[in-house]
Amino acid sequence: MAGSRPLGGVLDVTSKPRLAVFKFASCDGCQLQLLEAGDRLLELAGRVEIDHFLEASSRSVPGPYDVGLVEGSITTAEDAARIRGIRAQCRMLVTIGACATAGGIQALRNWGRLDDFLAAVYATPETIAALATSTAIADHVPVDFELRGCPVDRSQLLDLLTAVLLGRKPHVPGHCVCVECKARGAVCVAVAKGIACLGPVTQAGCHAICPAHDRECFGCFGPSESPNLVSLTGFYERRGTPRVDLVRLTRSFNAAAPAFRAESDRLEAGP
């Protein structure tokens, strides 16, 4: 992901940057992190023109926009066309959350047959238009920055927007959750409790809340920088975690993130 270079160049001293927020297949939780930023949202609203944010406002001004925030994954042909139109309207496109950056929990259908999914939920599936897969925004259009998380962290989101306004690098670390566990003094659940935890291969950003609650990290923020999944799952398997459990563990909210996808497929296929 593009995390190493400064963002921006959008801060124009002569006018306020124009912000737009778009939604695709998702739970709204990531937009909610922005809508619920309280006083900081009001402060932000004073520094940018929020020109399109349907969940927050009935005011919608046509593009082009300086910054587009995108939540959700691409699951219909109509949405695949819509994101191309949005990309053309946004100088900078930033995706927020596991759905937009990896396809989300709904990407579990990438491992099945669409007809089975349709028939499981709808009596007359032929009237429902859906693609066979749920995919990340970057699979369809160039993306300037991807902010991970299911949901995104409110502080990281506000920092990212500040970075965009100031033209600096966002403070989004690529290291793993283990670092956050150590920083908060949480006991390692993988070592001390024998729990199969994804913390060693998952990007930080959640403040290690799951291990701090005596449970496994289940990968909300997706794979960390250069994760060694084969080594980790091999260790858990030798220690007694059934392989089918490891397939499910690596196949959840970021199931289609390349490193997690490769590992769950390898575990499922191989000896």
Next chain:
Amino acid sequence: MSQVRRFEVKSLARVEGEGSLRVRVADGRVEIAEFSIYEPPRFFEKLLRGRAIGEVPDMVARICGICPVAYQLTACAALEHALGVMVTPEITRLRRLLYHGEWVQSHGLHVHLLHAPDFFGVESGIALAASRPDLVSRGLRLKELGRRIMEVVGGRAVHPINVAVGGFHKAPQAAAIRGLVPDLEWALTAALDLIGEVRGFGFPGQPRDYDGVCLRSEEGYPLDEGRIVSTSGLDIDIAEYELHFAERQVPWSTALHAVMLPGETPYLVGPLARMNRCHDRLPSQTRQAVEACRIEFPFRLSAQSIVARAIEIAVACEGALAIARDAAADVTPCRVAWEPRAGIGSHATEAPRGLLWHRYEIGDDGLVRHAAIVPPTSQNQAMIEADLKAMLPAVLDRDDAAATFACERLIRDYDPCISCATHFLRLRIDRGA
């Protein structure tokens, strides 16, 4: 040739999720009012098949970022029924505290940022903050407290991580819960003041006699247990839900429409339904405030839902305050142990937007074999359409922009959560060739 007029709302604002509305009017008669949810389907009920029981609370949270706790707690109770697990009264109290937090957060958001702008003729809560900073800043503080309750008990506000089948992964800290007391005392007073203010708003529309459906328990305001009751006299066990309600697919929407059997009639769930049927169950301070404001029941206008939500914020604050004051020690055990086993269980709770019903079938392998989830917005969809049909003749003489605004407003009264509908608004009013 008949005179036909068409309106279209392509994408509705200030709702969670995406939908549209198509209305066709011929010779002054409303022929079609199709409220369409075009939120792409995510197939949650299918995604859950083959997953472990313990994964379900984390997965169903992702149905809705605004009310994840409702999904988590309903799933936990349904799965516990399937497993034959009884949680302790202490765990139930902590779950209620968490659920009260979500009511304050979700209603706080809708009342202040999504719904109130309609009563002041402004585009957003951000715009409202310029003219009524007092109202908005108090609302933001209420909402933030709801989030903090969810963090203290659930570990995170959006998609809590501490909810488990059987209880909690880790006991929420009693000291942190007691630490909520001063803010909850402020919040209860703030919510009681809010009731007095919103009660004075102007409420457009024609009075309707809603058939409301909600839970009703032996004591207390509806939340997480009881029987399913309706204004029209239904009184059933939660397990009998499927015998009395059915979901129907309609060609214009990815959300299924729920109807009441046998007449296939629309019904209402949510704050108005709960308030109309259970206002005798308000906790003491909230009841006194409601009586002091001379609020009359039943509510018969959808726009009065803002009053119902304000009252329910007070209900949740009063409930949460009682629990927080009593939090003496960390709850041990915080989770009742269980072993995976085959079974079937269902449960319903009151999500902020209304009755939420889940049913799970666990296979011999201890994995989910079948899941069925009926969210509040699918249940309200048929009633929203019926309301629109009833309201439209009165606004037909207005220009398209004004008529469209009236439709949007009515839909926002329901606080539809389209992401939840798993399966919101493009308005197309067809007025003519």
